Amino acid sequence: MALTGCSWLLLSAVFLSTGAEISITPEPDQPAEGDNITLAVHGLAGELLAYNWYAGPTLSLAYLVASYIVSTGDETPGPAHTGREAVRPDGSLDIQGVLPGHSGTYILQTLNRQLQTEVGYGHLRVYEILAQPVVMANSTELVEHRDTLRLLCSSPSPAEVRWFFNGEALPIAIRLGLSPDGRLLTRHGIRREEAGAYQCEVWNPVSVSRSEPINLTVYFGPERVAILQGSTARTGCTIKVDFNTSLTLWCVSRSCPEPEYVWAFNGRALKNSQDHLNISSMTAAQEGTYTCIAKNPKTLLSGSASVVVKLTAAAVAMSIVPVPTKPMEGQDVTLTVQGYPKDLLVYAWYRGPASEPNRLLSQLPSGNWIAGPAHTGREVGFANCSLLVQKLNLTDAGRYTLKTVTLQGKTESLELELQVAPLE
Secondary structure (H helix, E strand, O other): OOOOHHHHHHHOOOOOOOOOOEEEEEEOOOOEOOOOEEEEEEOOOOOEEEEEEEEOOOOOHHHEEEEEEOOOOEEEEOOOOOOOEEEOOOOOEEEOOOOHHHOEEEEEEEEEOOOOEEEEEEEEOOEOOOOOOEEEEOOOEEEOOOOOEEEEEEOOOOOEEEEEEOOEEOOHHHHOOEOOOOOEEEEOOOOHHHOEEEEEEEEEOOEEEEOOOEEEEEEEEEEEEEEEEOOEEOOOOEEEEOOOOOEEEEEEEEEEOOOEEEEEEOOEEOOOOOOEEEEOOOOHHHOEEEEEEEEOOOOOOEEEEEEEEEEOHHHOOOEEEEEOOOOEOOOOEEEEEEOOOOOEEEEEEEOOOOOHHHEEEEEOOOOOEEEOOOOOOOEEEOOOOOEEEOOOOHHHOEEEEEEEEEOOOOEEEEEEEEOOEOOO
């Protein structure tokens, strides 16, 4: 009996046998796109006249790849033929340069000399050579405990996905935020420990591709704001400093990014935006409370720390220093008082011994000063007990006496011999 492709197709719809089971296996069993593969047939029995190959779930003409006549070796392509398929004499099907679109169910239908047909089923899955995925983030700069992180592994391929954090497999705590398909990573109330480089990797049995890292920054703080003297924390303490020595205070905190700093002295802001504050020459005027305020421009949070700075007991002794130290006739000179009492009630300056006729001026508890009998109109007093003498003449040289009285009634006197150099 001679068969043509057309007559074979008609007969196949009429006769069906239940002979030995036919199996179909792909070789190789996990092909990658571009491979040459064979759908190898096993279990064929008897003398066969022809084969029909279908690429689809049913014996439908629309799924027919090719018909093959065994006796002549003639092959007739069907509607589902892609130009890559060829039937072997043993019934196997070769596919050259297989594509992912070749994946699916394949059916082999055979016809024997009794005009009986048998069918065998097989499945082919062609794995893609995967393109590099891309990690997409809702934001790469987040605030700790406030913002939510969403990372999406974008890939055109329906491959398996795994995540990496700083080059290592994603920690279990973070994996808990993965979607069922593993492509979306969500972290509510992001934490600083989760800052770093994230990558996703898509894979199948024949291909692996990992994304470029995307770097995540988590802003936090400032926390644990403290003031250091050297390497020693001094927050909340009193720092004793010798007279006329220097002091550097450092402000430290845990913060990302580094905070902006503001220093205050006795509640009043200083013109200093650095992380440290220098006191070059300690005097009574620098005694007080120093506060560092750290502000994070990203979290909009702030913190502060304070210390109290005082002169040591040895610095309490008063001294008078003329500025300039060697004034000339016609110049102004300030008799600067260092180490004056903090609990000062009143003071008085005298031209000579401390007696009323020699009194130049007195400072009252109200803060005002009044001229004394010896006042020439060129003397000015200050709150720190210092005395300004303007437009010196040679007769201004000589002894000057300062007398102070504290709130506790303690009286102290201090003298200075002022020298005035004549003009040359």
